[in-house]
Amino acid sequence: MFKYILVINVKSKIVRCVFKMRAIWKYVGKRVLYVIPTLIGLSIFIFILSRVLPGDPALMAAGPNAPKWVVEQIRHQLRLDKPLWEQYYYWLVDLFHGDLGYSIYTKRSVTVDVVEYLPASLQLIFLAALFEIGGALALGIISGRYAYKLPDNMVRVLAYIGISVPSFVWGLLFQLIFASLIPLFPSHGMYSYGTISPPRVTGFSLIDSLIAGQFDTFVDILWHMVLPAFALSLGAMAQDARIIRAGMVDTLQKDHVSLVRAYGIPERTIFSKYILKPSLVPAVTVMGMDIASLLGNAFMVEMIFQWPGFSRYGINVMLNKDINGIVAVVLVIGIIFAIANILVDVVVAYLDPRIGRRSA
Amino acid sequence: MDKDILLEVKNLHVGYKTHIGISHVLKGVHLTVHKGERIGVIGESGSGKTTTMKSILRILPSNGMIKEGEIFYQGENILEMKYEELLELRRKKISMIFQDPTSALNPLFKIGQLMLDIIKHSYNLEESEAKEMALKALRDAALPDPERVFDSYPFQLSGGMRQRVCIALALIGDRELIIADEPTTNLDVTIKAQVLNLLTKLVRERNVGWIFVSQALGAVRENVDRVYVMYAGNIIEWGPTEKVFSNPMHPYTQKLLECVPKLTGTEFSKGIRGRIPNYFNPPSGCRFHPRCDFVMDECKKTFPEPVEVETGHFVACNLYRRR
Numbered sequence: 001m002f003k004y005i006l007v008i009n010v011k012s013k014i015v016r017c018v019f020k021m022r023a024i025w026k027y028v029g030k031r032v033l034y035v036i037p038t039l040i041g042l043s044i045f046i047f048i049l050s051r052v053l054p055g056d057p058a059l060m061a062a063g064p065n066a067p068k069w070v071v072e073q074i075r076h077q078l079r080l081d082k083p084l085w086e087q088y089y090y091w092l093v094d095l096f097h098g099d100l101g102y103s104i105y106t107k108r109s110v111t112v113d114v115v116e117y118l119p120a121s122l123q124l125i126f127l128a129a130l131f132e133i134g135g136a137l138a139l140g141i142i143s144g145r146y147a148y149k150l151p152d153n154m155v156r157v158l159a160y161i162g163i164s165v166p167s168f169v170w171g172l173l174f175q176l177i178f179a180s181l182i183p184l185f186p187s188h189g190m191y192s193y194g195t196i197s198p199p200r201v202t203g204f205s206l207i208d209s210l211i212a213g214q215f216d217t218f219v220d221i222l223w224h225m226v227l228p229a230f231a232l233s234l235g236a237m238a239q240d241a242r243i244i245r246a247g248m249v250d251t252l253q254k255d256h257v258s259l260v261r262a263y264g265i266p267e268r269t270i271f272s273k274y275i276l277k278p279s280l281v282p283a284v285t286v287m288g289m290d291i292a293s294l295l296g297n298a299f300m301v302e303m304i305f306q307w308p309g310f311s312r313y314g315i316n317v318m319l320n321k322d323i324n325g326i327v328a329v330v331l332v333i334g335i336i337f338a339i340a341n342i343l344v345d346v347v348v349a350y351l352d353p354r355i356g357r358r359s360a
Numbered sequence: 361m362d363k364d365i366l367l368e369v370k371n372l373h374v375g376y377k378t379h380i381g382i383s384h385v386l387k388g389v390h391l392t393v394h395k396g397e398r399i400g401v402i403g404e405s406g407s408g409k410t411t412t413m414k415s416i417l418r419i420l421p422s423n424g425m426i427k428e429g430e431i432f433y434q435g436e437n438i439l440e441m442k443y444e445e446l447l448e449l450r451r452k453k454i455s456m457i458f459q460d461p462t463s464a465l466n467p468l469f470k471i472g473q474l475m476l477d478i479i480k481h482s483y484n485l486e487e488s489e490a491k492e493m494a495l496k497a498l499r500d501a502a503l504p505d506p507e508r509v510f511d512s513y514p515f516q517l518s519g520g521m522r523q524r525v526c527i528a529l530a531l532i533g534d535r536e537l538i539i540a541d542e543p544t545t546n547l548d549v550t551i552k553a554q555v556l557n558l559l560t561k562l563v564r565e566r567n568v569g570w571i572f573v574s575q576a577l578g579a580v581r582e583n584v585d586r587v588y589v590m591y592a593g594n595i596i597e598w599g600p601t602e603k604v605f606s607n608p609m610h611p612y613t614q615k616l617l618e619c620v621p622k623l624t625g626t627e628f629s630k631g632i633r634g635r636i637p638n639y640f641n642p643p644s645g646c647r648f649h650p651r652c653d654f655v656m657d658e659c660k661k662t663f664p665e666p667v668e669v670e671t672g673h674f675v676a677c678n679l680y681r682r683r
Contacts, residue, residue: 147422253421255458256466261419263478263529264451273477277468352468353513 024346031345035338039331046330047088050323051080057321061104077102078323091327101324105317110328113313118332119203120190121298121309127222127229128298129291135237136287140244144279145271147249155241162238168300170231175304178227185227188306192220228305232298236290243286247279254278281352288344292337365432366537366569367393367416367454372429374411374420374593375639383639385411386593387647388663389429391571393537398563398570400580400601402616403590406636409573410459412590413541417456418446433537451482455530456539457559460546461522465514471498471525472510479532493532501528502558520551527559537569545575552576556583577620581605586672589613592637592647594663599673609675612648646678654679 058075059066072081078101079087094101100110143155179187190205191197198205198212209217251257252275260274261267299311310332317325349355374386385408393399401409414420416431418438431438433449441449458464466474475494479485485493491510498506501524514522523543530538543559544552556576560583563570574580580587580601587604589597589612597610608614615632634651637643643650649659659678666676 254466255460255463258414258419258421259456259458259464259526259529260466260474260478262417262450262456263482264447264449265477265481266447269477269481274466274469278466281468354467354515 024349027349028342028346031342035342039334039338042334043092043327043331044088046327047091048084050326051084051087053321055321057104057323060321074104078104100328103317103322103325105320105322105325110324113325114310114328114332115203117308117310117313120205120307121295121302121311123204123206124225124229124232124302124307124309125291125294125298127225128233128294131230131233132237132240132291132294133287135233136240136244136283139237139241140248140279140283141271141276143241143245144248144252144275147245147252152245155245159238159242162234163242165234166300167231167235167297168304170234171228171301171304174227174231186224187227188224188304190221190224190308191217192224195220224305228301228307231304232294232301235297236287236294240283240287240290244279244283247282248275251275251278277351281348284347284351285344288340288347289337292333292340295333295336364394365392366395366397366434367391367571368430368432369412369416370430370432372412372415372431373427374408374415374429375425375427376421377423377425381640384593384642385639386415387642389590389593389595391588391595393569393571395536396567396569397586398572398584400584400587401571401573401590402575402577402580402587404616404632404636405575407590408593409590410541411593413456413539413571413573416539417450417454419456451478452533453535454537454539455532455535456541457523457526457530457543459542461519461526462514462546464526465522467514470511470513471517475510475529475532478529482533494528497528497532498525500531500562501525503528518551519547520555523547523551523555524558527555527562531562534566535568537571538563539571539573541573542575543572544579577605577617589616592642593639594647594676596648596677597673597675599670603670603673607670607673609669609673609680610648610677611652611654611679613675646676 056071058071058078058080061074061078062071075081079090082090091101098111100114102108103110103113106113139155139159143152143159146152174185175187178184186192195217196214198208198214198217201208201211205221206218209215209221248271257270257274260270265274295311297311298307298309299315301307302309302312310329313325314329314333316322317329369389369391372386372389373384374389376383376385389408389412391399391401391412401412403409411420411424414424415426416438420426426439429439433453436445438446438449465471472491472494475497476487476490479490479493483490483493495506495510498509503509503521503524509517509521509525514525517525527543530540540559544556547555556579570584572580572584584601586599587601588595589604589610591612597604597608597613604613605617608617612632619631632651637647637650643660645661646652646659646663649655652659656678664676664678664681666674667680668674669680
């Protein structure tokens with residue numbers, strides 16, 4: 001009899017758990033559905049913008065001395081001689097075939113470019129995001145825990161510096177200090193001289209090196225990523241540390257903190273549980289957006305550290321008025337923002353039960 | 361007599377540091393609660409009632425500072441306790457019910473999580489025993505379906521249920537003193553009576569010490585043994601409930617009692633002219649003198665010594681010192 005009850009209890013727990021998972025997937029599905037029209041809107045906007053801006057892409061691709069018929073031929077190839085809506089229609093058809101068009105800058109398919117450059121940037125941003133989250137949490141919590149005291153004041157000064165100094169200045173500074181004066185880290189590139197790059201499987205050199213079993217290469221790549229990733233993460237780290245701190249200082253004044261204190265919960269638990277969790281909700285939202293925008297901000301850092309990444313490619317296609325490249329870059333950044341948004345929504349819904357359930 | 365005293369607050373001075381200066385809120389508050397005695401504290405908003413209650417448990421906000429005074433709990437000074445002793449006091453001896461149940465419960469934690477956390481820190485119990493204790497407390501607080509409440513977030517409960525949860529928290533274990541800081545002020549009128557009846561019933565049944573802070577003068581009159589009247593950080597009159605209510609001596613108490621709307625009356629009371637003083641630069645002497653109809657010169661200079669007008673009924677007013 002007793003056993004029976006136990007079984008039922010366990011079963012109901014599993015059922016509840018599955019139900020919860022399902023609720024989360026439903027929530028994610030809903031978010032994805034919201035994102036699709038946004039991305040379509042973004043593609044139309046950037047498609048039109050790239051084509052109505054002054055400057056003739058065909059002329060730029062052909063060069064200043066090209067004869068007129070060559071220019072006309074390129075224009076025809078790029079379908080620039082057709083009406084806008086028709087151009088967009090064909091672009092959309094190509095997109096569903098996995099073709100983002102021809103790049104007049106790299107003289108090959110934009111799809112190939114994206115596949116080649118994007119993974120390098122993503123892995124750099126991933127490391128930067130780890131630095132950002134870890135640093136922001138550590139600094140923010142220290143600052144909030146010792147609000148208005150010495151550690152807090154120190155963190156606040158650091159955060160001001162972190163926010164006000166752009167990432168490329170950090171990049172140059174780190175290169176000077178940690179690569180040149182004290183040669184702890186390599187100054188640029190992805191591999192050391194003489195390192196064999198792993199065979200390309202996923203495009204993410206870190207993962208590829210692991211797949212190929214080249215552990216030395218893995219460490220070498222990681223070593224090359226530390227300085228650029230850290231330089232990239234500092235601005236966002238400082239901003240989020242400040243948001244976590246502000247959240248904690250704000251929560252500290254709340255009645256519910258007085259309540260747990262009045263019932264004899266030790267200070268340490270109060271901070272790590274009852275104050276930290278509510279403070280993280282606003283921080284997570286900003287963090288997600290900050291991490292997504294790292295891709296756009298990475299340009300200067302990638303230039304300085306000669307990182308073969310996507311941001312550098314993005315700037316080059318814009319300078320060369322490579323219309324297909326521009327649309328692809330903006331769309332990719334848009335998709336990454338969308339993914340970050342969904343992730344943020346899920347994490348926030350996990351942290352704050354009121355949010356997920358109200359809209360579900 | 362002395363052995364009977366549960367809590368004794370003596371000459372408590374509390375201020376708040378702010379960026380525009382120090383706000384001197386409490387100026388010599390005193391309060392005595394005997395074992396199993398029910399005490400009422402009345403006075404208008406901003407008179408320092410909550411500050412006094414928070415000082416007792418030492419849960420003032422970080423800018424609050426106790427400048428002077430002693431708070432004895434069964435002979436031990438709470439203000440000199442070590443942190444461990446203080447935790448023990450908060451866990452087993454005194455509990456507090458807060459004014460607004462909506463803001464007093466952390467929205468991100470289930471009622472059960474909070475209760476288990478509190479119980480496990482207070483008593484060395486297994487998970488299942490702790491849960492049993494929590495459910496019993498919820499049942500005692502007359503919550504229907506305690507299992508469901510245990511598994512709910514605060515936002516899934518109504519205001520009245522939230523305050524019942526807070527009452528359940530205050531009932532965990534065998535407390536000796538329950539502080540209820542305006543427990544019904546933020547509830548709907550219909551719920552107010554229910555919650556108040558529940559609370560008074562529980563307090564009577566368990567024979568615990570009770571400090572009932574409230575603006576609801578009728579409820580105070582019915583449910584407490586002795587009452588303290590507070591104005592601007594001072595206790596200005598105190599005594600057995602019936603004596604204070606039927607024979608208010610201090611001009612402030614008289615005006616305060618007049619302010620209660622009467623069902624038979626056709627007009628609202630005029631209220632008390634003026635407003636509670638600014639604590640950054642409070643009036644000298646008796647803090648009520650700028651609003652008092654019977655103000656005399658000496659009221660502006662010194663705070664009057666309390667005078668016993670009937671047995672146990674004290675008033676701090678210069679009008680009665682003359683006699």
